[in-house]
Amino acid sequence: MLNNKKISITQIKAVFVFVFITSLLLGKDINHASHTVSIIIPKIALLDIESESTNNITLQMKSPAESGDKLINATDKSIWLNVTSVTESGNARDITVKLDKPMQGIDIRVVSNFYTGSGYGKWGIPQPEISLTQHDQSLVSNLRSGITGDGSSNGFNLKYSAHSIDSQYGNINSTNGREIIVTYTLTH
């Protein structure tokens, strides 16, 4: 019985020594482990138009007070652009703008303020005021990743204005509402 006990303790010691030596041979710490975590961040380019009420705006030009003077320009500052953007390394984006059909004798212009709102990011630089055409032009350049925050008062506040064009003044016609579609794109 005593012999059996001695053998048993010896066996336990042998197992312990075996495990210790094996772990040393394999070069592993038994209280640590590691694995790979892959973070996948998608490239994102989302843009929408926001305002306090409707996104459809009216630029109402008015008669001058004095005969001989030209039509009075109309302006609107109610529209905002919201953006969520994640760019690839080294890449930057623009917000571009165009209209569907120009209006004879009327210059429709737009300019963006610098970013304001509750978001975060790298917002690029608004460009000088643009006279809209059917071709995309850069409204804001060099955006990178960012979120503007949702809704009006977040993002890029736009100022629209309508001006008569002197060289085409003779072709201007009165209208109760000529509809023009303006399209904004956050470039990829």
Next chain:
Amino acid sequence: MKHINRILLAVLVVSISTAYSQSNTDNHQVSIVIPEIAMLDIESAGSNDISLTMVAPTDAGETIADQTDNSLWLNVTSIVTSSGTRDISVKLDNAITGLDLKVVSLDYSGSGFGSWGTAQSEIILSSTDQILVDDLRSGYTFNGAGNGYNLTYTASPQADADFGDLVANTENITVTYTLTL
């Protein structure tokens, strides 16, 4: 059960497509409103009230010489409808027996822009509107004398029996210009 699964699948597809309907582009409608405008006024470097003082001839037997004035200008701001054109018409309130009051406009000159129409031949003014300039469309003359339509008035004794009714007097005549709608 299969039927219910299909409905759930359809709802799921619609939900996903709605969730991903946002994109990198958006558009909106901008309406431009331009009023129809017909504005006209009379301008000069001094007063708009002019005097044509007839002078006796130097030699008995001759008629009274014509008198002229070209100090007045018409300023106009006009926006027409897509099919519209306009005239400038002119009339007076009371004619003077034995004397013609005539007016003619030069073609447009000045700092403005537009489609200015054609100045017509000299008019003998009457109490009925006559066309001074026709076929105007949209334009603005710019404001003040030196811009728009320069007018030349001529007072001319009539060369007929009505000369016999001419009396020495100061007659105040009101001449009215209208940009037609």
